[in-house]
Amino acid sequence: MPKRKTFTGGCLCGNITFRVEGPPVWPHYCSCSMCQKWSGAPAMGWVDFPLAGLAWTRGTPKLVRTPQKSQRGFCPDCGSGLFAQDDGSDTICLTIGVIDQKNSLVPESHSYRGKAPKWLCLAVPEPKSDA
Ligand SMILES: [Zn+2]
Ligand SMILES: [Zn+2]
Numbered sequence: 001m002p003k004r005k006t007f008t009g010g011c012l013c014g015n016i017t018f019r020v021e022g023p024p025v026w027p028h029y030c031s032c033s034m035c036q037k038w039s040g041a042p043a044m045g046w047v048d049f050p051l052a053g054l055a056w057t058r059g060t061p062k063l064v065r066t067p068q069k070s071q072r073g074f075c076p077d078c079g080s081g082l083f084a085q086d087d088g089s090d091t092i093c094l095t096i097g098v099i100d101q102k103n104s105l106v107p108e109s110h111s112y113r114g115k116a117p118k119w120l121c122l123a124v125p126e127p128k129s130d131a
Pocket of ligand 1: 011
């Protein structure tokens with residue numbers, strides 16, 4: 001688990017910034033069709049944080065509902081995708097790309113790998129076997 005506890009970040013235009021206290025949990029890629037459509041990229045990087053540790057230090061994200069009983073937040077001015085949150089969850093999943101300190105947030109897995117284009121090459125550990 002990464003040692004760093006406090007992270008900062010913000011959107012492309014700078015109208016939304018945040019600070020979040022760790023520990024970060026489960027940095028991962030996702031290539032589900034929703035992530036690909038939302039980001040315009042073949043994979044998104046995500047990492048969970050305790051919701052209580054998050055503070056918006058500038059601006060307020062705009063929210064969009066998704067079919068999975070969750071919502072996603074983005075900057076209404078520049079469109080940067082900032083987070084996803086399941087209804088009622090006490091964690092919030094931030095996009096790794098908007099976090100300033102990315103180096104310790106090493107993706108551990110790749111969700112919906114089969115939905116990604118076949119040419120996509122991302123280094124992640126092999127899935128762990130429980131055996
Ligand atoms: Zn923005
Ligand atoms: Zn996804």
